[in-house]
Amino acid sequence: MGATRELAAYIVSARHESLPADVRHEAHRALLNYVGCAVGGAREAAVDIAIRTLARYSGAPEAQVLGRSERFDALHASLMNGISSHVHDYDDTTPKNYIHPSSPVASALLAYASTERVSGADFLLAFVLGFEAESRVGNAVYPSHYDVGWHITGTAGVFGAAAAIGKLLDLREQNMVWALGLAATQAAGLREMFGSMGKAFHPGRSAQSGYLAALLAREGFTSGEYGIEGPRGFAPVQSRTYDLAKITDRIGTHFDLRENTYKPFPCGIVIHPTIDACIQIARSRAIQPSDIAAVHLRVAPLVLDLCNKKEISVGLEGKFSVYHAAAIGLVRGKAGLREFTDETVNDADVKAVRLKTVATADPSIAEDAVRVEVELANGQRINQHVDHAIGNLGRPMTDRELEEKFRDQASLVLPAQQVSELIALCWKTGALADMSQLIAAAVPRA
């Protein structure tokens, strides 16, 4: 049996009861993080354009788009959900393969679940299976596949969406093989799109294409039998080196979902330690911006290669300025989406602290670490060291921190009361009789 069929056989046979409790909990965390990203990104220009452009081509408006009042057919809703959930570069990451795994899978599943009755338990199982299928196909080709220039979130994501939707469609093994094959032959997404809307298009299109693959396969649309491993299949064609054993190694007992991480701050990852340290200082004692005489940062050299801009005026520049990172941490005590707007970048207090910040490259400092010293006007010095920035696997965001992040994102689009309701529903997903309850709470109310 080849890798494609082995993976198909596992997906077809897996049962909700066999999911370990910690995996179920991590699935809830991933879903919470996903929904916050999708709702929070729903008003971005890329989503607006896709919605405006594709309304004409949509089937019956049966599926909700998270964070929006417009409805689409489920395939188009998958696309929109995928774009909005990745557009802030704020969704989850499996560090072992650089995939942003939840978006392609959950974007398709939530579109499906807004057109068919799906229990929370079935939803969670499909989500975990889609996540694993995607991450494991990714593992098989990582790092060669990523290094050559594929945006692995799109290329592996299509397998995840096909597996997840195929599970809800209750495909038999042969049809699941075809679903994975039709996914393989749609695997696309180039890193050349980074910095453009094309990047967020990838998880959207992979959600939509994977969903399409599962629908066609159910009706008997055939693919090659060895879509992943065949000599002209996904792995040999799209990666110079690969290890097919990783696709099914310990499948069903080992879950990549356990190694999922969540981004605490919507900005370049190398400035996360600085933000983390400065937030810790701000939280440990009350400091007024005017109290600050100078801020000294000792950072890894890479930080200054990537984020050395101090004279900035727009929000996007703030995402790649270690000086801005220090300033918002100290002045605002947080670094959510609002801390990377044009307004915040030009805020007088933030700007004043930014200009008082000095950074020194120090090869002895690791990339996920920082040494911060704040010099106060009264001569006092506050030191804060971070060895592993929050959000890393070794120092994961807590459930409560994920909720805070969610509030920050979702409140851009939904009223506070509804945001709280939605958070509660996300935590209860596994017990919901019908996922439409959660979906209804994720769209603006009339």
Next chain:
Amino acid sequence: MGATRELAAYIVSARHESLPADVRHEAHRALLNYVGCAVGGAREAAVDIAIRTLARYSGAPEAQVLGRSERFDALHASLMNGISSHVHDYDDTTPKNYIHPSSPVASALLAYASTERVSGADFLLAFVLGFEAESRVGNAVYPSHYDVGWHITGTAGVFGAAAAIGKLLDLREQNMVWALGLAATQAAGLREMFGSMGKAFHPGRSAQSGYLAALLAREGFTSGEYGIEGPRGFAPVQSRTYDLAKITDRIGTHFDLRENTYKPFPCGIVIHPTIDACIQIARSRAIQPSDIAAVHLRVAPLVLDLCNKKEISVGLEGKFSVYHAAAIGLVRGKAGLREFTDETVNDADVKAVRLKTVATADPSIAEDAVRVEVELANGQRINQHVDHAIGNLGRPMTDRELEEKFRDQASLVLPAQQVSELIALCWKTGALADMSQLIAAAVPRA
């Protein structure tokens, strides 16, 4: 200026008046061949499944699918047209890059033209530009890209569809750059799908994805600026070696369309010489099947590697049997779609001649050649040599032969009178005020 922008600039600026007369004529031939394939394939199972599965997800039914009475939104109609026009493996080929070029481009264009008023002149220009964009991007990465396992009809096709639709949408240069970039990041299609419905899915999906790329780009959905040539763009990622100069070399004066070829027979290309020779014998004199004592074929060794099956019972096997090839040539004097049905394979006369046929591998015979000797019951011997089978660039199908092929295909789906009308309209394309006239003739009438 990079390759993507140079190509975009050419597409945006090209005018119908600048197309040489022979290129216009070849465009009509390609279109005639395409429409015959699309109409002729419209009742195949792959099309039925796609139509049945996707009806629910279609937007307003404004676009015709060739050969079908169902209507879809234009994106879905592009997909259906692409599947039907490739499902018989009977569409055109540019031998220099192995692309089946018309399907991705015309499938999208005809879907578009059934929702918007498009003149024949504008249509032809968009078709030629789409064809050139696709073929030239293909040239840049061929053969490495094809050898590694990409189905180049799908991967290059998406550029053709984006360019063609983008031209009809009158995109400006920047938007055309994005259309090509969004095409690049959807370039997919694995040769591992050969032998399954997934193969015909490729030109369909590339037509649909290219169309989508152009629509999004028009509304300002951005892509990377160097989708083709950037370090993480299409060419470096999807080909081990490539030559970007081929994309715009002599563009506007040299047309790949001039080197387009059309398949005379819907079967393995290596048995075309045998069919060709046997048809020539059958046409040169009246022979009854019972007159034939034996048929001796001297063929290239590859022919017997690929097509050495004599005991066959289903139509698909006939497509890869050099014995069946000889039998239908001699008995039927033709080799259209009907000669590769189960019925014909089991026809008593065809079977009798097939069993009397013997083939010998001869390394001195080229792959596009054959030596045939028919031994009659009266002892007479008829010899026919073919050095270059019909359909090759050096011996192209005539306009009249293309019409015969068209009749054979389209009459599976449309009445004879309508087929004649449609042929006439295809030849008149460049002069039509509105392409909807042609499209209306390509679908069954109530």
